[in-house]
Amino acid sequence: SAVISQKPSRDICQRGTSLTIQCQVDSQVTMMFWYRQQPGQSLTLIATANQGSEATYESGFVIDKFPISRPNLTFSTLTVSNMSPEDSSIYLCSAGDATYEQYFGPGTRLTVT
Amino acid sequence: GEDVEQSLFLSVREGDSSVINCTYTDSSSTYLYWYKQEPGAGLQLLTYIFSNMDMKQDQRLTVLLNKKDKHLSLRIADTQTGDSAIYFCAERGDSGAGSYQLTFGKGTKLSVIP
Numbered sequence: 001s002a003v004i005s006q007k008p009s010r011d012i013c014q015r016g017t018s019l020t021i022q023c024q025v026d027s028q029v030t031m032m033f034w035y036r037q038q039p040g041q042s043l044t045l046i047a048t049a050n051q052g053s054e055a056t057y058e059s060g061f062v063i064d065k066f067p068i069s070r071p072n073l074t075f076s077t078l079t080v081s082n083m084s085p086e087d088s089s090i091y092l093c094s095a096g097d098a099t100y101e102q103y104f105g106p107g108t109r110l111t112v113t
Numbered sequence: 114g115e116d117v118e119q120s121l122f123l124s125v126r127e128g129d130s131s132v133i134n135c136t137y138t139d140s141s142s143t144y145l146y147w148y149k150q151e152p153g154a155g156l157q158l159l160t161y162i163f164s165n166m167d168m169k170q171d172q173r174l175t176v177l178l179n180k181k182d183k184h185l186s187l188r189i190a191d192t193q194t195g196d197s198a199i200y201f202c203a204e205r206g207d208s209g210a211g212s213y214q215l216t217f218g219k220g221t222k223l224s225v226i227p
Contacts, residue, residue: 001158033214041219042201042217042218042219042220043156043201043215043217045214045215045216048214092155092156094156094215100143100144100161100163100205101158101161102146102158102205102215103158104148104155104156104157104158105155106154106155107154107155
């Protein structure tokens with residue numbers, strides 16, 4: 001199994017600012033993803049983080065708002081740009097490999113005031 | 114698009130069995146997953162089942178899959194107060210491109226009464 005850590009674990013940010021969330025996996029993985037979980041809701045996929053190329057975004061999410069980097073097979077970042085209160089959510093990183101198991105990080109709890 | 118449905122709440126007495134149900138619409142689903150989320154925590158992978166299986170057992174957990182009806186269930190035997198959490202069903206379709214994207218249900222909140 002993969003162990004995933006995220007930083008920061010939580011943050012309170014002012015509207016209009018940006019926050020970069022880091023995701024570190026303890027082993028090389030094929031796929032990394034970023035999800036959003038709004039309060040009391042299920043998980044919504046934001047994008048697939050592709051190693052060495054631009055991320056693949058889901059409908060409703062754009063690169064200018066959620067730029068993603070994945071410089072290698074164990075690390076990715078998600079930036080939430082120009083934040084508004086509607087961006088207050090839990091942001092979760094996940095990673096999958098050839099065994100089809102997919103693991104999640106502990107999440108970053110973001111509050112935008 | 115794909116859809117995954119779950120009942121939102123389940124309440125059971127400690128020591129009883131819990132059965133959490135899930136239905137999905139994607140007939141090309143290859144893997145189906147159960148995750149557990151405790152308050153303030155991330156998602157813990159409990160178990161998963163490949164679509165060509167109809168049952169998988171792991172200690173107190175039993176997963177049943179009815180592929181014809183696109184119905185998945187998670188049975189927890191001898192439910193304990195520590196099992197109180199939200200349980201998410203998720204499916205992975207076969208995109209043919211090696212994608213591992215998961216589609217999640219809204220989660221079932223399991224409350225265990227001592």
